[in-house]
Amino acid sequence: MKVKGLIMSMMICSLCSAQERAEGLPALLQAPNGKKVRVFIQEADDRVLQFNAPKSTTIMRAPIAKVQEVTFILDEDVVEIEARFGRDSGEQARAELERFLTPYVPFMSLKNNLYPLFFKQIELELLEGRYAQAGLYAEYLLGCRAHSDIQLKGQRYALISALKAKNFKEAAKHIEAADAPVAEQYFKAAHTLHQGEPKEAMQEVIEIIIEHANEVEWLAPTEFLAAEIYLELGMTNSARKTADQVANMYEGSEVAWAASLLEERLYNALNGMETGGK
């Protein structure tokens, strides 16, 4: 416990110092063999990550592919940060979260401990109708080549962003790229919805729910899509109930969080209250 406390205090110190902040973002880099090293991350592109060791000004480079995971060292626990952003939605919440994440965004092609927040950021962008921005963020996830699950998530966000922006050409690219049957089915359902055929989309969604009942990772967005379809069909109460179920069944996930926001907005709309945001 003492050691942990010491490390924490070191981390806090490193974050509080403006000079150190200039050195880069403090983080633990984890190699594929599990080895971790404390560094200050400077820059990243598609291939290379640049960083320097503590108390060193020498910039080192590592191939992105060799970095298994990054743990950004923060002065607050990620869970607490998540709690801080809480259930807020709307433009203000989106902007606040964006301000917090901005320094970390360039490194989002690396699997990291801020992903829960980053996913929420994307969900907020989508919810607030900033589809282009959501699409840009999705590109980072697509760049996470070492982790196919993250890439797939990126693919999903990229597709949804394109569809919501009615950029069907871009969307078609992502549908073609889908290799898992469930992903392909999901993409098609989303595409059908945004092509203005909600009833047909619902049939495709139902097929996923029945045939892939245990693909939890895909079931949450699929059921969230069902809520959106109900909304498109003008069945607001069903949309709200579906969103509520998604929020309950997949509690803890970013999709559940987005669903809870949608549910709240629909509830307010149904009760004639001001909803805020879009």
Added chain:
Amino acid sequence: MGLRKIIRVPSGWLSGLLFFSCFCCAQVMGQSASPGELLRDSEAAVQSGDYEEAAVLMYDYLSAVEQSDAERVVRIAQDVRFRLSTVLIELDRLDEAAVLLETYIKQPFVAKPRQARKLMVTCFFETPDYENAAQYASNAIVFNANPRVEAVRKKMGYDRELETDKETEVTEESYTDEEVVSLYQLQGESLFNLKRWAEAVPAYEYVIEHAQQSQQKGYAIMQLVNSLIEIPDFERVQSYIPQLYATDSRYDIRVNLALLNVAGALVDAEEYSSALPLYRMIVPKEELLAFQEKRLKKLRVESGLPPEIGGQVTQAELLVFGAVDESEVETEELDEDGELQKKSKELREHEALMKALEAMPPYEVDVEFRMAEVYRLVDRPYEGLALYERVMEANPTNQIAQGSIYERTDLMLKKLGRRDEAIDGALAYIETYPEGLMPRQLAYLLSTYLQPRQQFKQVKRIAPYLDKMAPTEDEGILVYDRELYFMQAVADLMLFNFEGSERGFGYMLDTFPGSDQYPSSLYWYAMSKLFLEKHAEAKEQFERYLALYPEAGYSDECDYQIGVCLFGQDLYDEAMEQFTLLIETHPDSAVFPDACSMRGDIFGSRGELDEAVADYERAIDAAGTAAKATYPTFQMVEIFQAEARYERIINAIELYLATWGDQANISKAVYWLGRTKIKQDKLDEAIDAYMEALVAYGDNVLEDGVDLIVDELSKIARNYLNQEKLDVLRERIHVEIEKSTELTLALRLRVLLASLDKNVEALGEQLLVELRDLDQASPPVLAAICKAAVARGEYGRAEELLTIFVEQFDESAFIDEALKLYAFAQMDAGQYEEAIETIQETQERYGTIRKVVWAQLLRAEALLSLKRYDEAHEANSGVLGVPAWRGEPVAQATYQLGKVEEARGQWLKAHAFYQRTYFQYKGYAKGYWAAEAYLASARCLEQLGLENDRRNTFRAMLFDPYVNELEQASYAREVLGVDEVAEIEVYLETGGTTNINVQVVAEVDA
């Protein structure tokens, strides 16, 4: 303390066993074996696997050294006790082992206190003695963490204290993490079995947190969820369900089956979001069997058995199923070499579970049905629908599928608005499976959905299927049949198919004489007859109702309807008597105002207007609804209008409006107030009031007062307005048309404008093409369309238009145009008898008012077509005798009289009628009938061979300024030739007139 004192005697068979052991001990003792020899022999027996012998020898040893205080002996005895307990466990003598271990840990020199406690927990749990198992599990867990506390309390056995410092030193290894998890697991299971749910929760939580095996963790989550449901604590349930997904426990048979129960409990508790994932997690039977089969083979191989499947189920093992007796379990089996092999406990458990799983019917369908139910309950109809359909497809005849077709139909009807699909699907099912309850329930579902929505045509679609349903004596089914046939008859009634409703209610009376619906059926049977104007028969049935149910719900209505029947039979005195009876005996009846109104009408028809007004006022006072007050109010104002008592009109209307407010027929009230203002020469006020009401209420297609206003405004414009005021009104209407967003209002305004411009027929022509859907058209609009259709001879929509009137505007003053169109359509189709029926209905509705004179003329034409000459002659003659029909209709009738005679070959008579037509009525219809008569007259003269007279007739026609410019005159010109025609024209141009006269002797009796 002797052995009997140490060992608790738990059961009869064990007592016998102990006695036998002691007896053997005595025998051995009798043979003088020393404790050392006993110890050695027991060890040898253990080594050779002869556990029964080993146990006997160990008991003998313990008995032999019982009295010894020597520390070494006591230590050895303790060691023997521990080993004996393991031997007893091997022999499945678990309760004996538990008692022995209890003794062991109470004595000093306990070398294996932890293992002893652990074994005790296992023994108690397997016995099963859950109370002790739970207690000792807790004890073992505490001891493991702090053995010293336990050790210092220890007292020396054998009646003496032999406590030493050494005994506080426990040198035994602590439990491994796995062992601790197992102890918590057993503790949780014991408490769970004792239904101490809340206490079981922390134990399972420990297992969930620390178990390394995914399956063990999953099972613990499942049991924890079960416990939380029992507590109940659904919020916590929710948080554990996602964890289940992450474990392999999905393939645990017990978990799968428990999932069903847990999900069901969650549904019962309306925890649908928790239930749904559980249902989804259930692995289909075949998939589960395939997975577990692999595991079973592995276990069998581990037990030295061939890998094929076998074995039976035990009660204890079947935690979930609990269906198979323990005696059925095979505990041993021959191996591949023919050697009997003892199966491991795990293998036996697994076999039992597999057996139970195999014996189960496929549960996927049940799971899908339950999921569908959840979706339905949480208002996710599309998902529910899809699953119901899957269940139906799996096996359409089983009970679950039947439930599915019902719920599917319900969802489609009530949630998805897919009415036609729902009906088609349900009817197809009923046709395929006409037996039993479900087809009735489906038909009932459809009927009870459609009937309140007044979709009676759809209700009638069910009728043919009812007749195909297999007959039954089952009262549970018959109750549906009664309701279904009753609803069918009601549908006929509402569709004005009174023959059908008479038949339907008659069927109810004949087929279900004792049913609850019998009194209602009887009443509506009588009402159907009344609607069919079978007044005498209807009266008989109303009287029958009164005789059978003098105090029942419809008795006062029956009294009233008997009066209506008498009225319908023109028995006015008797009718008045009947209404008076009701008025005097049922002042609180719902039909009291109706009776007053009816009696008021009789008084009115007799000219006893004060009495009529008094009855209308009674009706108004007693009216419980606006509808019941509306009729007498407006009947009363009709009387006031006739008596020019305008103040009373205003008073009556104001009272009516004040009493009924928004429920009142405001537009009709405005209409009457407007008429009063017209009579008082307040034209502008009347126009303002009418226009305001027209705009305010004109978007309601059923607002008949608005239609009266349209008509009245048209009359005002025609009779009272100068050009300037007419233009102002026209402009005002134009503006309102522009502003209007409602089609119904816009159409009414357009008709009004057309009426002002005298081009209603042209508008009708336009609307005939423009309006494919006539739902928004009010009676004046429909009338304009009818008028145009008649003029153009377009009869394609005649039936549709009349049906709209009959169904929606049966009381409308504009229905005559639809009747006219329909009658002309029938004539056009050669349906003369049917046309006469339509004409009859028209004349019954309108009597001899001028606007329906066409009916009389058409009647004559139809009769002529049917060669019923006398009747045709009479029909035409009838026109001549009605003052209201003077003018043009007389011209036509006279001409038609000629046609009748011409058809009979009575050329002279015919000529006489034709001649009268062109002499007397040439000014009517712009000379049309006169022109026709000239030509017809010439035809007759030709038949009579009077060629000169014929040519004279044509000459007269060309000299006649009323007709010589008409199209018919061209024929006369053709006959006379160019020269003679030119001569006539020159003569006319010079201002000449003719004295040509055709004298033909004939008898004309018209």
